[in-house]
Amino acid sequence: MMSPSELPKRHNTWKSFVWFALFILFLILSSIASEVDLSRFFENFDQMGVILGKMMHPDKSYIKIVIPPLLETIKMAIIGTTLGAIFAFPFSLAISRNLVKNKFVNTILRFILNIIRTIPDLMLAAVFVAIVGIGPVAGIISLAIFSFGMIAKLFYETIETIDEGPIEAIISSGGSKIDVIRYAVIPQIMSHFFSYLLYAFEINVRASTVLGYIGAGGIGIFLQRSLSQFRYDQTSIIVIAIFAVVLIIDAVSNQLRERLL
Amino acid sequence: MILPTQPKKHWFRNTVIALFLIGMYIWAFSGISFDGVKETAGAVTRSILAGIIHPDWAYVYTGDGEDLVSLLIETVAIAFLGTFLSAILSLPFAFWAARTKRGKRVISGSGKIVLTAIRTFPEIVLAIMFIKTVGPGSFAGVLAVSVHSIGMLAKLYSEAIENMDQGPTESIISAGGNRWNVLSFATLPQLIPEFISYTLYRFELAVRSASILGMVGAGGIGTPLIFAINARSWSRVGIILIGIIVMVTVIDFISGSLRKRLV
Numbered sequence: 001m002m003s004p005s006e007l008p009k010r011h012n013t014w015k016s017f018v019w020f021a022l023f024i025l026f027l028i029l030s031s032i033a034s035e036v037d038l039s040r041f042f043e044n045f046d047q048m049g050v051i052l053g054k055m056m057h058p059d060k061s062y063i064k065i066v067i068p069p070l071l072e073t074i075k076m077a078i079i080g081t082t083l084g085a086i087f088a089f090p091f092s093l094a095i096s097r098n099l100v101k102n103k104f105v106n107t108i109l110r111f112i113l114n115i116i117r118t119i120p121d122l123m124l125a126a127v128f129v130a131i132v133g134i135g136p137v138a139g140i141i142s143l144a145i146f147s148f149g150m151i152a153k154l155f156y157e158t159i160e161t162i163d164e165g166p167i168e169a170i171i172s173s174g175g176s177k178i179d180v181i182r183y184a185v186i187p188q189i190m191s192h193f194f195s196y197l198l199y200a201f202e203i204n205v206r207a208s209t210v211l212g213y214i215g216a217g218g219i220g221i222f223l224q225r226s227l228s229q230f231r232y233d234q235t236s237i238i239v240i241a242i243f244a245v246v247l248i249i250d251a252v253s254n255q256l257r258e259r260l261l
Numbered sequence: 262m263i264l265p266t267q268p269k270k271h272w273f274r275n276t277v278i279a280l281f282l283i284g285m286y287i288w289a290f291s292g293i294s295f296d297g298v299k300e301t302a303g304a305v306t307r308s309i310l311a312g313i314i315h316p317d318w319a320y321v322y323t324g325d326g327e328d329l330v331s332l333l334i335e336t337v338a339i340a341f342l343g344t345f346l347s348a349i350l351s352l353p354f355a356f357w358a359a360r361t362k363r364g365k366r367v368i369s370g371s372g373k374i375v376l377t378a379i380r381t382f383p384e385i386v387l388a389i390m391f392i393k394t395v396g397p398g399s400f401a402g403v404l405a406v407s408v409h410s411i412g413m414l415a416k417l418y419s420e421a422i423e424n425m426d427q428g429p430t431e432s433i434i435s436a437g438g439n440r441w442n443v444l445s446f447a448t449l450p451q452l453i454p455e456f457i458s459y460t461l462y463r464f465e466l467a468v469r470s471a472s473i474l475g476m477v478g479a480g481g482i483g484t485p486l487i488f489a490i491n492a493r494s495w496s497r498v499g500i501i502l503i504g505i506i507v508m509v510t511v512i513d514f515i516s517g518s519l520r521k522r523l524v
Contacts, residue, residue: 030337033334036342048394051394078286118513120469122476133299137295223386
């Protein structure tokens, strides 16, 4: 085979220039809009040094106080993820285009899912603290909604890529819709579902640690308290504790996910 | 007719897993009081929904710089600048954490641990630390976003470096090219599209976090939202939530279509 003699096309320099100019323009406009002032940053950098200096000497006695709310945080993440997953499972089946052929239902449900996914977790928590009051319940509800959005998105994308063969086989041998889901769909996707559930759980553990900051239960309340009292030595012990928990949960969850897939 | 053999029943393993799960859920539900829910919950929910249905349209643009549109623009600006700074700061971290043929495992391993630590450090705590340094406002938000994003961006970058195709590099070396040629003709053309794509993705997430950071005073739309919630002015909350949903959707759409053209 002869190799092609032409060289690959050069990039359109004009186009790249326009993109570059646009980019610089956005940068300048953003710096104006967000009042960036580097001199202020470097002038006050010693302040940062003071904070970091205090953080370098964590208050070890505080660890006893931190453990119960940390466990509460993990509990919130477990319940929130589970609730979200329970609702996400049928929802994902309903919005998969290869299972439900009704375009109208698909579009409406996807629109709802997209809206849910745009709202940041802390913002949900702020709204639910206003609704149900300060405490872990607000955190659990917002984590449930947050994980619902995440799991449903990942899960329906997997359902849409499954092998259609078993579905056709069951339909052609007279199986009902329930039979299709039970014998053709679920065996193909169940391990993915649990993998996404664990993934959402990992993210929720991280997210739940700050929810308390606005009153939604867990360790975040202590984070807020230590920061407002300028006890950075306590802040750093909380951060270290969170880090340890996240590392352990990530390791366990990764092990489980590798076995599942 | 031969039926497929029944899959082996790991009854012992399954019982252990089931018992573990039951135990875990009993533990999880113990000690969390569900009766702390306020009786007003129903009424508040109804007024929030009413607020979303009848939003405070007057707040969209007032011209004094404290209205919805100006603050949404400020939020996007925080995310944009923060992501840009973070992309630059991430480069050295990415090369540190990438496991390449020549590099030592200890070095890349330590880099990966540092990146995990940065990812875990709560963004809100960072924001408060920067507020103490540069004062409340969007600049603190920019700095918080730029430091926090390193944890994820540098991880994605380093994975791109690890998965890079070594073919072009080898062919340039065997054709007599020097290190500079390798960088400009083999490494960068492969990495830059992936880096830009990851940076755009991180920008989408940064828009979400920039809209949260205002809750602690680091600029953007979060500040008026938390004020409106505390003041129970639900029509204001409604219009802000609608604004955030529209902003995030538009940004996701633009960034998503740019990413599709890149890869």
